[in-house]
Structure formats: structure tokens, C-alpha cells
Amino acid sequence: MTLDELKSRHSALLAARYSGTRSVSFDGKTVNYGTDAELAAAEHIAIQHPRDLVTIKLAQYHHFNLGDATAMLRLGLRALPACDDQPYVHGMIAFGYEQCHLMDAAETSARRALDIEPSDPWAHHALAHVMLTQNRVDEGITFLESVAPMWAGLNSFMRSHNWWHMALFYSKPPPRAAVRRP
16 A cells, blocks of 8 residues: 555545544445444454554554453554564554553563664553553663653653653552561
């Protein structure tokens, strides 16, 4: 799929969404609009065009809001192997794994993203989730402090959200020694 085809597809999605149109056509098929139909269309697009990361990310975001972690992970994985060289994909997959409570796989995917592009904020985010879930507080603080300078140019949400994760680490109480009983 060319860049122009992707732009056209996304323009059709946005135009249908914001104009009140209730259907849109892809690959000769008409899809009725509405949350379920949009997600079904995104799944179809992800299967047919696994390099369409805009559609995959938007659908993953909607599945996150619906609490469907399995669908988040499935959509991210649809981009492989076509986008194995894209750090953003591994960050999306890492977050999907984390939301499915598959922490080892989440960390592996996040670190794969960081091997490709150390400044990837979604990989920072997913790895922060893993470390926080596993109570790796000192390691999480050290990691986030080391990558925080890379967030300066990010949009407000991503920058503030990753800083929020840093605050969560700092708000964790330090480990306590076992209470001695007389």
C-alpha cells in the first residue's frame, strides 16, 4: 500500500466519522460505521495492510478504552513480520502484552523497540508499566530518569503521561524491614 493510498483510506475514515456518514468503503466492501463496525474494519485493514500502523494504533487505543487487552495485543501482532524493523510496533505490542499480564513478553518487546530506537516513548511507557507491576521501583526510577530528557519534544499527553509514571515510582513506599515482635 502506498503512502497516498494510506492517506486516502484515513481521509475516508475521518470524513465518515466527522461528517455523520454512516458507512465507508474499503477494498470494494462497504462498512457501516459505529464502534463495532469501525473496529471490524480496522481488523480487516490490519490483516490486509499490516504496515498501516495508524489504523492499528487507533484500533488498539479503542480496544484499550473498551478494556479488551487481548484485542490490543492481537492488533499489534498483526503488524509482524511486516514491521519488525519499526520500534513503534514493538512498543505497541509490549503494551498489549503488559495489559494481558504477560510481563516477560512485554519487557522483551519493549527492549526490542529500544534496541531499534532508544528514544521510543511508547517503549518507555510499556517498560515503566512492567517495572511498576513487578515492584522494581529503584530500577524504574533509574530507567525513566535516564530517558526523560528524550520526552522534551513529545506531545503533551505522551510527555506528561510518562512523567506521571515517574511520579508513581516515586510515590511507592520504600521496602520495609519485617516487623519484629517481642
